[in-house]
Amino acid sequence: MLPLSEHSLCTWTNPLKLRFFIGHARNSFLKNHISRRNCSISCSTNLEMEPYFSSDVQLTNAKVIYSVAPAKGHNQESHPESNLRVPAIVDALDKMELNPKHRGLEIIELKHFNPASVEDVINVHEKAYVLGLEKAMExxxxxxxxxxxxxGPTYATVSTFQDSLIAAGAGLAIVDAVVAASKNSPEPPCGFALIRPPGHHAVSAGPMGFCVFGNIAIAARYAQRIHGLKRVFIIDFDVHHxxxxxxxxxxDSDIYFLSTHQDGSYPGTGKIHEVGCGLGEGTSLNLPLPGGSGDISMRRVFDEVIVPSAQKFKPDIILVSAxxxxxxxxxLASLQFTTGTYYMLAAHIKQLAKELCGGRCVxxxxxxxxxESLSYSVADSFRALLGEPSRASEFDNPAFLYEEPSTRIKQAIQKVKAIHSL
Ligand SMILES: [Zn+2]
Structure with a gap:
């Protein structure tokens, strides 16, 4: 556990320690997005155990299913994790004809979903943190x-609690949809939760690194508990650990966490020798990449590390911190991934899911x-999931790239392969 988590809990739950800054938070987004059974927000609990996904959505011909949770009220001026991020992606998908308007039933946007229940969130986070955050909204x-x-720095506005439940719920709904489709087809659609605030830095006892609730961790526990998918393989290719x-x-021996991240970047965790402990020994794989690592490096990492790790683990579902x-x-960092790198990752992960776990992948x-690079790269990820050619060359400019640290990458790959017997 990180020492910061205690501090974070303390600052959320003790108003005396909060630093207040005047802002203009709004709650209109939440009001516009309240859907069926959403009393879970106001009463804090939702004892229903129903799936988040409505099964009347037609998935037979779908190749991609996505949900959108832009958290418009969760915003701080000049902060990089802004409420412009998800709309930029949605706009790019529209311009590049990668949404239902242009593709009919091939690409589905799952519009009706519920916020995550507090019960689902506390499978990952301490109840005191979750309720403390709700209280901090006052x-x-x-x-x-x-x-x-x-x-990180992480902020909260008046709608952060609700927006974070909506983000987590948007992920759970996509898990429901993909799992439901996989029962009827060997090639279910790939899922993509276009959500914020992000989640992978949030710790059990508090927010961290722009993240509020661990969306993917909540989804992993949910996939196990509700869908009986015992073995979950998580790939995290964010630049940060x-x-x-x-x-x-x-x-935990049933959830494999594989992270590639820039060596020395925030938050400084994820060293190569951290492999899990107790029953979970061997099911955490951390591969810090030297600064400057790019497309060539990541292709090697995929083939030599990610594929054999997943094959060895034999997952029931693959979840991706994208x-x-x-x-x-x-x-915010200094790797050299390109739009084409993200296309490659999405295409290969889709193939891996097809080979190993009935195509279940979110x-x-x-x-x-x-x-710009965010929205182009997500769009090219969509193309990969659709099985269509990349258009990365229209965006990527080789003039921005310099030589990758190939010797150091080779050494890091050899080391991680030896540690994990790959
Ligand atoms: Zn990051």
């Missing part, structure tokens, strides 16, 4: 925006802060 309504010191997901499953901040144009949006 302060946020008076003060505008709340900042959590030393957490997914410490929250890592911590949640570090001692962060796009490893892009060469992203302002992507969860994590980071990605250059709106």
């Amino acid at each position: 302060k946020a309504s008076q003060q505008g925006i709340l900042l959590i010191e030393g957490s 997914g410490n929250g997901t890592h911590d949640a499953f570090y001692e 962060g796009y901040d490893g892009h060469v144009l992203d302002p 992507f969860f949006l994590e980071g990605g802060y250059n709106l």
Whole structure:
């Protein structure tokens, strides 16, 4: 557990320690998105155990199913994790004709879903944190925006609690849909939850690194509990280490967490020798990539590390923490992934899911802060999931790239293969 988690819990639950900044948070998004059975928000609990997905959605011809949770009220001026991110992706999908308007039943947007219940969230987070965040909304309504010191920086507005439940619920609904489709087809649609706030840094006891609830961790537990999918393989290719997901499953033999991230980047966790402990020994794989690693490096990592790890583990479902901040144009880090790298990753992960787990595969949006490279890369990921050619060359500019640290990458791959007997 990270020391920061205790601090985070403390700052959320003790209003005296909160630093208040005047902002203009709004709650209109929530009001517009309340759907069936959404009393779970106001009464804090939802004892129903029904799936989040309505089975009347036609999935027979679908290749991609996605949900959108832009969290418009969760925003801080000039913060990279802004409420412009998801709309930028949605606009790009429309312009590039990658949505239901242009594709009929091939691409489905799952529009009606419920926020995650507190019961589902507390399978991953401490109840005191979840209820403390709900309570902190009263302060946020008076003060505008709340900042959590030393957490990334992470902020909260008056709608953050509800927006975070909606984001997690949008992921659970896609899991429901993909699992339902996999019962009728060997090639179910791939899922993509276009959600924020992101989740992979959030720890059991608090928010961290722009993340509020661990969306993918909540989905992993949900897939096990509701759908009986015992073995979950999580691939996290965000440029930062997914410490929250890592911590949640570090001692769990049924959930494999594989993270590639830039060596030395925030939050500094995810060292190569961290392999899990107790029953979970061997089911955490951390591969820090030297700065400058790019497309060539990641292709090698996929073939030599990700594929054999997944084959060895034999998952029932693959979940993906899809962060796009490893892009060469992203302002927050210094890897050299390209739009084409993200196409390759999505195409190969889809193939892996087809070979290993009935095609069950769901992507969860994590980071990605250059709106252009983010939206182009997600669009090209959609093309990969559709089985269509990449259009990355229209966006990627080789002039931005420099030589990758091939010797250091080779050494890191050899080391991780030796540690994990791959
Ligand atoms: Zn990130």
